[in-house]
Every structure is written in C-alpha cells, then in structure tokens.
Amino acid sequence: MNDGAGADDVLVSAAKRGDSAAFDELVRRHTTKMYRVAFRVLGDSAEAEDAVQEAWVSAWRSLDRFRGESAPATWLYRVVTNAALAQLRRRRPTVPLDTTDEAVGGLISDPRAVNPEGQAVRTEETALVHRAIATLEPSQRVPLVLRELEEMSYEEISEVLGVNEAALRSRLHRARTTLLARLREMHDG
Numbered sequence: 001m002n003d004g005a006g007a008d009d010v011l012v013s014a015a016k017r018g019d020s021a022a023f024d025e026l027v028r029r030h031t032t033k034m035y036r037v038a039f040r041v042l043g044d045s046a047e048a049e050d051a052v053q054e055a056w057v058s059a060w061r062s063l064d065r066f067r068g069e070s071a072p073a074t075w076l077y078r079v080v081t082n083a084a085l086a087q088l089r090r091r092r093p094t095v096p097l098d099t100t101d102e103a104v105g106g107l108i109s110d111p112r113a114v115n116p117e118g119q120a121v122r123t124e125e126t127a128l129v130h131r132a133i134a135t136l137e138p139s140q141r142v143p144l145v146l147r148e149l150e151e152m153s154y155e156e157i158s159e160v161l162g163v164n165e166a167a168l169r170s171r172l173h174r175a176r177t178t179l180l181a182r183l184r185e186m187h188d189g
Helices: 007-014 021-040 045-065 072-090 115-135 138-148 152-159 163-188
Strands: none
Touching: 007 021, 007 045, 007 072, 007 152, 021 045, 021 138, 021 163, 045 072, 045 138, 072 138, 072 152, 115 163, 138 152, 138 163
16 A cells, blocks of 8 residues: 555645645545445445545545645545445445445455356355445444455554554454354355
8 A cells, every 4th residue: 555655745745735636646546446445345336436525525625634644545545434434324224235246346356266157156255255244333344344355554454443453453353253253144044
C-alpha cells in the first residue's frame, strides 16, 4: 500500500492548495482500491459505489484537516471504511448479496482452478466465502477484509480503524473463528 506514497503526499499538498487536477489524480489512483474495500464490506456493488462517492466528497471536504500523520492511502481507506460502515447502519437488516464470480470480483483467487470443473468449484467456494464474510458483524468484517483481502499491515489497519494493535488482533481472531464456524455451518447445511 506504500507504493507511490511520496507522490500521494505531493498530490495531497497540491490539492490542499486548491489544485483540482491533483485531487483528480488521487481519485484516479485510489478509487479502485477504495471500491474493492467498500464492496467487500457491503457486498453490494451499487452501495459500494455510493460509499466510494461519499468517501471522495468527505475527503475533499476534510482535505484541509488531513495532517499527514498517516499515509494518504491509509487516510483514504479510513474515509471509505467509515462511509461503508455508515451505509451498513442505514440499510435494512437483510440485503441480497450478489454471489456471482463477476460480482465477487475475484474475492478468492486460485490459479489452479483453470479447468471447467475446477472453475465451477472455485466459483461456488468464492460465493460461499463471500456470503460467510457478509454474515460477520462489521467490527469483525472490516478488519478481516482489510487484513486478508486487502493485505494491509496490522499497523495500517490500526490507523484506519483507530484501535490499538492488541484490539485489532483480538478482533481478527474473533473474525477468523466466527468465519470458520459460519463456513462449516454453510457447508454442512
């Protein structure tokens, strides 16, 4: 995630001075990653798009308050995570979850699944894992998505979520334990 962090710092500084082209470049550089996080938290492409849009508006409005204590990318992950969590709070208790491999967007990538039978198994497993992740409470789902799917460091996730590493590790342990139990239930049921 530190790729281009120096360039991001320059872009943020320019955007703070009112350079809309610099902000546009930040949008270009980070929208895909932000969408991926929002989708994995929300499980719905339209809601994920809304969360990303909301995150960019929020980032633009709060740009002058960004002090650079974390990398710009980490700050943007925090903003989109907060927007996705706000979407979760606004939604009804149950929302249909897209489970096609296309909608999942490669949630699980298994390069060995190249034959049609293997691809079908991979698609089914992807959908199962995606549904199981969607059943986790947001306090477990978000750190799991950021660690296991976005491959962020513990330090980065701690910054995004505003928790210390011990609390984060505890949340991740509970998330993994709960996910495993849910997968077993779904597989057996």
